[in-house]
Amino acid sequence: MLPTVRAILGLPVLRAAAPKVLGGTTGLDAPVRWVHVSEILDVGNLLSGGELVLTTGLELEKSPEESASFIRSLEAAGAAGLIVELVGQRQRSRTALEKAARTATLPVVVVEHRVRFVQVTEIVHRMIVAEQLERVERARDVHEAFTVLSLESADTQRVVEQAATMIGASVVLEDLSHLVLAYAGHHVSTTDLLDDWERRSRTTPFPAHTGRSGPERWLQAAVGVRQQVWGRLVVPMPSAAFGADEDMAIMVLERAAQTLAINRLADRDQRELSHHAQAGLLNALRQPRGLSEAEALARAGSLGLKRSSYYVPLVFRTALQAWGSPVLPADPFAGQQDERELLERLAKALKSSAGTALAASIQSGSVGMILALPARQQEEATLQILAGAAAGPGADTTPNAQPNSAAPPAWIIGVGRMKATLLEAAAGIDEAAHVAESAATLREAGKPYYRATDVRLRGLLALLRKDPRVQQFVESELSAVLQADAEGKGEYLELLGLYLGSGGNKAAMARSGYLSRPTLYARLAKLEELLAVDLDDAESRTSLHVALLAHLIRGQ
Structure with a gap:
């Protein structure tokens, strides 16, 4: 941080001159941006704010009555303080300064021993330059740290923890609904940090720019890109509580917010690329045109499908597509968003199973999948996991679960016959699609997934109903x-x-x-x-x- 007037008065070169503060003590902690030596009284026009003015006061000795106007001009220019060297019998100047300093807002200091102003400026300027260099180095450290987190696509919690460490205070990431997505406590318990969070957050307005607002003076920064803000980073305590440089804290918070936004965009782009790649391969497998099993396995392996002993084709059909007559939502992109969300839930669910899969949208309202399993015995358990993911959080997809007729499934799952090769399973996608469509016509739904034996004649009639x-x-x-x-x-x-x-x-x-x-x-x-x-x-x-x-x- 920049040196303050108080810190400069504590330097040996000034302490030896017996400085005395005549007035403006409330400004002793003002930061000093520069030291300016002047012997003229009309110096205000030469200042830009934050300067500590040093003078011998010889001009004031000639016209002591101008002391008040001199001090007011310095205050108007935003000076940080005034130090006047009064050596010898200069009672008139001292009396005038004492009178003018009584109402001054900037510190007015006199020294009664000779001071080498050049030494004062040299020391203070060295301190200022050192502080600026330190800020540059800290900014570089912050930039490098968050650049690494961006390149590594670090998770949200890690980015928040890095910000809290650099600021030296607790940091919380919340979404637009004021729900906490991640947090890192710093010398404070989770209970104290997040107590009554939603109410406190709602009473803290979102500032247009990074800054403090609200009754608790939270420091906060928006997270997102332009008009796509999706959350905010918050330091829910005043700067005095953690003793940090406010400007540095703002820089860290903004850099962390940028990293979170970049990582989210990169993660979304990566998922989109993966979905497109899997969709292309799935279509190629369904119409192989000379594609060999070895080549199919190699291409599928590059997208995460492990070579296995068994492959099962599945189709997830949205309930909006039951009867094969799409009921388009008001938002034309809503169906695509639903499919992307389903693919993400299925990918997450597969991590807790023994299987791997290729999955992609095969037509509007339908998601196809080829599930690879190392053993037959794992089929039912894995299908239950996938059915749970398709049903969404809170749904009961256990074999003995009672169907909830009031809440029809969002996705109807058709399961084809297990095959020993990848290409045979890909050819079974059409069978799985037929089962899913036919299952949508059953009066008594409720099964987590359906096979051909569940639809039988009704399935055939469902396909032919418009003939x-x-x-x-x-x-x-x-x-x-x-x-x-x-x-x-x-x-x-x-x-x-x-x-x-x-x-x-x-x-x-x-x-x-x-x-x-x-x-x-x-x-x-x-x-x-x-x-x-x-x-x-x-x-x-x-x-x-x-x-x-x-x-x-x-x-x-």
């Missing part, structure tokens, strides 16, 4: 009961569903208490008459069952 031939088949088979349903006689459609669901077992339907046996038989006879088919015929029941499933899928 005019299927629609014509449905109308042909069910026209009579659909007409009755339109006329308010929906009991026949319900009765047909219950009958087919029981496998045509009339006795089982009667025992279930649905209807008394005579009434049931009478209504079934009426249903046969309405449909003009024999319900005891197995082929007729199969045909009706397929038509009814197709109708229900079409109308869900």
Whole structure:
């Protein structure tokens, strides 16, 4: 820090001259930027602020009454202090200075012994230059430290800890919702540092530039790039609490904020590049065109997929895409953002599993994956981990978990058959996509993931539901009961569903208490008459069952 007037008066060269402060004691701790020697009274125009003025006062001896105006001119120019050498019998000058100094705001000092002003300026200027050199060196150290953290893509906690060490005070990183993302305490407990944080933070306004604000005078700097600010770094205590150079603390805080912003951008760019690379490879694997298994494994290995004994194709299909008719969100980029977030959650989840994977968006609303596993026995456990990641935090994806019908899954997972080669698994992506799409049509969802055995005939009908031939088949088979349903006689459609669901077992339907046996038989006879088919015929029941499933899928 720059030397203060008090520190300069303590130098041996001035202490030997018996300095006496006549007034302006409140300014003794003002920093001195330079030392200026002058024997003229009209010196204010030559000053730029922060100077300590030395004079023999010979001009004041000629006109003591000008002492007050001389001091006022120095105050107006922003001088740090005034030292007057009064040697010999100069009572008139001393009396005038004492009177003028009573109301002065800058320190007015007299010395009664000869002082070598050149020695004073030499010593003080050496101190100032040394301090400036120290600041340059410290700035270089700060720059080098945070440059290394940027090059190493250091995590957030490490950057915050580095800032706290350099400032010598606690530092907190929070987001725009006033939630603490990282912190580093410095001689203060976590409880004291973060106590009632959100309320305290909300009462501290965000300054336009790095600086202090709020009732607790927090020092803070924005984190982000231009209009994309996503948080702020905070030193939640006054400078007096840690005794640091405020300017240096500001520099450290701003450099730390820049590093956090750069690392976040670099991390995002790195993830984007990785996603693009995996998407390109996944598409190439699905349409190999002469690509050998060895080459496929080599390319996949360069993107993190380990050579394994087994490979499983998966497709994650957004619930917005159920039925294959995309329901576009209001924000056209929202779907892409959802896919990126899913990919990041899946990548994080895989770190806690035995598997590795290639994953990328294969079309709007669908994310494909090839999961590599070292053993068959690890398939179910790994799929549960991935299902949990897709469901988001707080979701229960254990095998015995009860489905939450009020909260449909954000992503429906289709699982293809396990393969021994990478290319075979890539070819199974289409099967997994079919399973995911078909699973979206199931009335009773709730499974964390689905296989072909879970969708079966319903899956086929889901794919064919828009085919005019299927629609014509449905109308042909069910026209009579659909007409009755339109006329308010929906009991026949319900009765047909219950009958087919029981496998045509009339006795089982009667025992279930649905209807008394005579009434049931009478209504079934009426249903046969309405449909003009024999319900005891197995082929007729199969045909009706397929038509009814197709109708229900079409109308869900």
